[in-house]
Amino acid sequence: MGEMLDSLALDHITGLTKMLIPFFSGFSNGFLMLLTKSSNIDNLLAVESNSNTVVSWSLNTSQIIRQHESGTADLDERIRAAKQCQDHGYRIRVRIDPGILYPKWQDGYADLIQKTLTAIKPENITLGMLRLLPGHFNLAAGAYGDRARKLRDYKFVKGASDGKLRYQPKQRIEFYNFLIDTIRSFDKDVSISLCRETPEIWKNLKDRCEPKKCNCIVW
Numbered sequence: 001m002g003e004m005l006d007s008l009a010l011d012h013i014t015g016l017t018k019m020l021i022p023f024f025s026g027f028s029n030g031f032l033m034l035l036t037k038s039s040n041i042d043n044l045l046a047v048e049s050n051s052n053t054v055v056s057w058s059l060n061t062s063q064i065i066r067q068h069e070s071g072t073a074d075l076d077e078r079i080r081a082a083k084q085c086q087d088h089g090y091r092i093r094v095r096i097d098p099g100i101l102y103p104k105w106q107d108g109y110a111d112l113i114q115k116t117l118t119a120i121k122p123e124n125i126t127l128g129m130l131r132l133l134p135g136h137f138n139l140a141a142g143a144y145g146d147r148a149r150k151l152r153d154y155k156f157v158k159g160a161s162d163g164k165l166r167y168q169p170k171q172r173i174e175f176y177n178f179l180i181d182t183i184r185s186f187d188k189d190v191s192i193s194l195c196r197e198t199p200e201i202w203k204n205l206k207d208r209c210e211p212k213k214c215n216c217i218v219w
Helices: 016-024 042-046 062-068 075-087 105-117 134-144 146-154 169-186 199-204
Strands: 032-036 053-059 091-099 124-129 191-194
Touching: 016 032, 016 042, 042 075, 053 075, 062 105, 075 091, 075 105, 091 105, 091 169, 105 169, 124 169, 134 146, 169 191, 169 199
Parallel strands: 032 053, 053 091, 091 124, 124 191
Antiparallel strands: none
16 A cells, blocks of 8 residues: 555544554465555554554655655654554565755765664665656646756656656666665665666666565565
8 A cells, every 4th residue: 555645644534554454464475565654653553563564664855855745744753653663563664765866965865864774674675766757747847846847957868668757877876876885884684675667777786686675575
């Protein structure tokens, strides 16, 4: 739950997780994945956790959250919620996606990783960068105006078979290597993977990322 919506944004109204988490605890081969940018975890803490439920936080820098993720929890709130869920016994994953380049982005993402990995120990971190279908530019411009229009300055290239517009391969490789190096300075063992990247990027980072352990795969 959370591919095209936030799994927990309305959970205080629907109470859905109070039903689903106990339901999935009875399966040997069924798993519940909750992907969120919120801190709306009261219902998760009100029921018993189980190994069939994974809670994954989509994280970004404080600057990107302020500019492009209106109405979501801020970075510190998300990390605090993740820690509470981990302390309650839930399996926790992190998704740093979509990565967006801006002046001094290295400082923002280093701060994100430092805050995250000194507070929680996720079982996986999946990395991704902004990728857009051509029509997304119009939607983003309608929602965010000039902030979104500036994305065109990055001269996006068309991706592989999905036809999505992406940053240049060199920029993506630089971004991923910086994040991986920073993650490894805090955690030598956590699995790291990429989200919806092209074969070209996977091949370049094949010794640094695990294709069989990304955010939406159960193991």
